[in-house]
Amino acid sequence: MSALKDFKYKESEDGELPSLVTGSETNLNEILSNVKGDGGINLVNIEKVDRCNQQISAPSNDSIFMEKKIPVTIITGYLGSGKSTLLEKIVLKGSDMKIAVILNEFGDSSEIEKAMTIRNQESSTQEWLDLGNGCLCCSLKNVGVKAIEDMIARSPGKIDYILLETSGIADPAPIAKMFWQDDGLNSNVYIDGIVTVLDSEHILKCLDDISPETHWHGENVITKENLTIAHFQIAMADVIILNKFDKIENNEKLINEVNVKIGQINSTAKIHFTKYGELPLNYIIDLHSYDRVNFTNNEKLMARSTLHDPRMSSVMLTFRPFKNNDEFLRFEKKFLQVLLWKEFGVTTDTFNNNMKKEWEIQRTKGLIVINNENSKSKDEKIVKVIQGVRDTYDVLPGQSETSNCDECKIVFIGKYLDQEKIQDFLSTVIN
Ligand SMILES: Nc1nc2c(ncn2[C@@H]2O[C@H](COP(=O)(O)OP(=O)(O)OP(=O)(O)O)[C@@H](O)[C@H]2O)c(=O)[nH]1
Numbered sequence: 001m002s003a004l005k006d007f008k009y010k011e012s013e014d015g016e017l018p019s020l021v022t023g024s025e026t027n028l029n030e031i032l033s034n035v036k037g038d039g040g041i042n043l044v045n046i047e048k049v050d051r052c053n054q055q056i057s058a059p060s061n062d063s064i065f066m067e068k069k070i071p072v073t074i075i076t077g078y079l080g081s082g083k084s085t086l087l088e089k090i091v092l093k094g095s096d097m098k099i100a101v102i103l104n105e106f107g108d109s110s111e112i113e114k115a116m117t118i119r120n121q122e123s124s125t126q127e128w129l130d131l132g133n134g135c136l137c138c139s140l141k142n143v144g145v146k147a148i149e150d151m152i153a154r155s156p157g158k159i160d161y162i163l164l165e166t167s168g169i170a171d172p173a174p175i176a177k178m179f180w181q182d183d184g185l186n187s188n189v190y191i192d193g194i195v196t197v198l199d200s201e202h203i204l205k206c207l208d209d210i211s212p213e214t215h216w217h218g219e220n221v222i223t224k225e226n227l228t229i230a231h232f233q234i235a236m237a238d239v240i241i242l243n244k245f246d247k248i249e250n251n252e253k254l255i256n257e258v259n260v261k262i263g264q265i266n267s268t269a270k271i272h273f274t275k276y277g278e279l280p281l282n283y284i285i286d287l288h289s290y291d292r293v294n295f296t297n298n299e300k301l302m303a304r305s306t307l308h309d310p311r312m313s314s315v316m317l318t319f320r321p322f323k324n325n326d327e328f329l330r331f332e333k334k335f336l337q338v339l340l341w342k343e344f345g346v347t348t349d350t351f352n353n354n355m356k357k358e359w360e361i362q363r364t365k366g367l368i369v370i371n372n373e374n375s376k377s378k379d380e381k382i383v384k385v386i387q388g389v390r391d392t393y394d395v396l397p398g399q400s401e402t403s404n405c406d407e408c409k410i411v412f413i414g415k416y417l418d419q420e421k422i423q424d425f426l427s428t429v430i431n
């Protein structure tokens with residue numbers, strides 16, 4: 001029977017106790033060098049300690065961590081739609097802004113190593129990054145984000161924007177969520193928006209053509225009801241580029257059909273037709289799609305009652321401002337979470353049974369106006385923004401692009417959404 005080891009501390013055997021951390025240290029190394037694992041290796045990785053030391057020692061006003069955050073624009077779109085062509089044009093055209101272009105291509109060599117080619121005008125560096133199974137939307141959470149954060153930390157002040165091309169079969173939602181970190185994580189990047197490039201000649205076929213070998217990955221994308229990854233790439237877009245316009249420019253009927261079909265799936269994204277990715281850079285940067293909301297929806301499309309394609313659609317609700325913050329919190333709990341947290345059992349059976357069983361919300365954008373009950377002038381209002389990607393949502397202090405703040409607006413984009421039923425449900429929460 002082995003004797004129980006006596007774990008009591010004995011200075012003679014266990015050495016001197018390291019002094020307690022007082023918080024006034026100026027160099028973490030002194031403390032951490034005493035903290036050794038078995039075999040004397042450092043328990044904390046050295047780069048992390050160096051970065052912490054820089055943070056502690058740099059005077060707060062110019063600490064490298066105070067540096068501005070770098071916006072990331074995700075460029076997605078189905079295979080061969082023209083993403084790389086768009087990015088080549090941007091890099092070749094050059095601009096006074098320093099843009100890092102990251103191509104998440106599938107390496108020929110092996111499925112485990114992927115090239116992240118970082119390019120800006122002056123030079124291009126090749127960063128090899130192990131993305132797990134080779135796709136940013138499937139890789140371990142944050143592997144891609146961490147690599148990009150490290151790249152920025154290594155070249156402070158050298159990058160103004162990051163344009164990240166996903167592979168043609170990537171589901172943009174998990175990628176958006178990866179970059180959409182709350183400030184607490186002190187990330188030096190943030191998501192500015194999603195730009196989806198479409199091949200205007202083939203997009204209609206692509207939306208109807210359910211190819212069994214379509215590469216399904218990312219979150220639990222349901223294949224049985226023939227949705228394609230192109231649907232999700234369109235639904236998640238803040239800007240849609242209908243590229244290869246040279247192929248359809250003489251076909252009025254097709255142009256209109258493409259416009260209507262895309263608008264049915266996503267009625268809030270701005271749509272631009274392009275040839276070989278020719279587009280002014282400012283159409284795809286500074287979108288602020290995840291910290292602000294501007295509804296540029298095409299009213300005429302929204303007014304249309306019946307949708308020819310019941311699968312992916314947009315639902316837009318407008319309603320009176322909230323009387324006070326409590327009423328807004330009740331809306332959040334009794335309406336928003338019931339809609340978004342279906343997977344977590346928050347959705348009531350009555351509501352569920354009332355909708356088509358595979359209904360699901362992919363994207364939420366909301367402009368919320370609350371009467372400020374604490375203010376002297378009764379018409380002072382508080383504006384908030386709701387940004388949601390599938391079940392994850394955030395309520396941020398907002399500013400509305402439009403000046404009028406006398407109504408709330410919320411848009412849901414997803415599968416089998418029924419405008420009337422959601423509207424009725426809202427009226428049970430806000431009457
Ligand atoms: N006719 C025409 N061809 C285009 C246009 N834009 C791109 N192409 C061509 O379409 C093909 C695919 O373009 P890419 O830019 O590689 O497409 P991609 O989206 O990056 O492709 P993946 O990375 O495989 O998803 C290339 O041969 C381009 O030259 C366009 O506007 N019109």
Ligand SMILES: [Zn+2]
Pocket residue numbers: 135136137138139169170171217218
């Ligand atoms: Zn993937």
